[in-house]
Amino acid sequence: MTTHYPIGRPGIPWSDDEKKQWFEMQSIKRTYQDEVLHKLPFLPSVFKSEQYGALPIDTERYPLMAITPVNPDPALPYMLITGGVHGYETSGVQGALDFALNHAQAYSHLVNLIILPCISPWGYETINRWGANAVDPNRSFTAESDSFEAKAALQYVKALSVEPIMHIDLHETTDTDNSEFRPALSARDAVEQAVWQIPDGFYLVADSQAPEIDFQKAIIKAVEQVTHIADADDKGNIIGAPILYQGVIGYDKKALNLCAGMTNARFVTTTEVYPDSPRTDAKNCIDAQVAAIKAAVDFALERGV
Template identity: 50%
Template sequence: MTRTVFYPIGTPGTPWTQKEREEWRASQPRRRSYAVDVVPRVEALASRFDVSVYGSLDYGEDSYSLYALRNGAPDPALPTALVTGGVHGYETSGVMGALQFLETRAADYAGRVNLLVVVCVSPWGYERINRWNFDAIDPNRNFRKGTNVAECAHLMGLVAAQPGPFLMHIDLHETTDSDETEFRPALCARDGTDYEPDIIPDGFYLVDDGENPQPAFQQAIIAAVEKVTHIAPADAQGRIIGSPVVARGVIEYPAAKAGMCASVTTARFKTTTEVYPDSPHATPEQCNAAQVEAVCAGLDYALANRGTIPSPQR
């Protein structure tokens, strides 16, 4: 069943033109500061990690430096793991969880793995608490070869320049009530399509790469996160956000086909976390802690089960 949902920009059934995109952009005030919330914490880590700027974004009067952190010079004898946060800027614990991991737990992996951490892929979206970037584009559907989405192109360039193959990539996200109240209606308005309502799951879940599923890896993360916050149940149709539940707290998407951030490496072990910050049973502190537990559990499992790492295919 589909239904028309009023969205204050555009004409129902008609895709947006540049005029509507500009109208949408004008309706997105800055609500928090990347320069205040994120950059000082990154700079404070410079004494413990190699901090570099891997790109910059220039949107109107706003400019943002994009930061990557490494736990030292890459050691070719060690596997490499990528942690990304803030691909969707409004998903706060993705950014804060990545920072908290660096501040509290990353040192545990010194000499065991080459860590590459990007704490906020989409700072314009972070400041507006929005899923989209300046151009009303979802970065997490545009990680594709030849992309013209700056957030995606910069991250893909960073990954391509990393020596050696990746063992693991974990991309930190949230599913929020605003997905149904704002972002999916906005998507349908932008694309001129009908809105089909869905149910926001109450709890944490994972999105495995359907093109290379690793069920034991996913369950190791679920078991660790469950100590911090609750796991989302399936709905009455056995689904989470419209996708069949393949194991407790796990659904699958074909990451590369969907243009998701989880497709930027050829790592054997990949996942996208989804924390639910609007639950009455979860606090912001629990959400951040859940992201940290997910990263650590993923690293622990991947390192214990690394076997032979295949040659990189980019």
């Protein structure tokens, strides 16, 4: 059971006043400029960065950026990599950037890579799950979305008019999920949210409607060479969901309006790294994300083309 959150009254959903109060409690803890934007000029020459929008809270500070091939080859498949849907999940952002800077060129003659490394830059700076309007982008990938971050990313990908064969969405599960974000969700919506045992280790969330278990297995096999895989809890679940395979659970991506459900890609997964584990560190978490991306691309190239 969640505890009382310091904003709002128990049993009453937040009004705009409570959402404004929540927003005013947030503070800048790191800079999108230094940790994301300043890295984009160093992309390999076969890639470019392009702006697909900007957050209305500060359009100069928060341009929304994508990494794409300079000369996409229409004969090659497309694959989508997304990070930072939840801004507080650091290794997703930095893993996407590390892959783009140091590994993507090796695939440039095999696949057209589309990388959105930091979908929620305000969330990244304030280390938040939500956007500035107290909306979770990762439940909001619809054309009528209240999340500017999710709506802008969805519109950009749709405007490309291509159908990716693979989409990997990079996330983390942190201790603050129980200490901050689920209690905040409970208070905002006046709906009790159960907390769960935070899994110690890496795991994947497949699309329960088309899990492609061999694809998930290939990623787990690659990542376990880098970091440890999460075990099930004492109920045989991970974050309340039953195990499909070691370190793999499933969600209905489209029904939940998740980022990983925004295309019709055959191979879909969401990574979840646990950065608070005593068995890992920031670099290891980034390395795990990179290993997952490479394994996902390799598998999709082998089986999907």
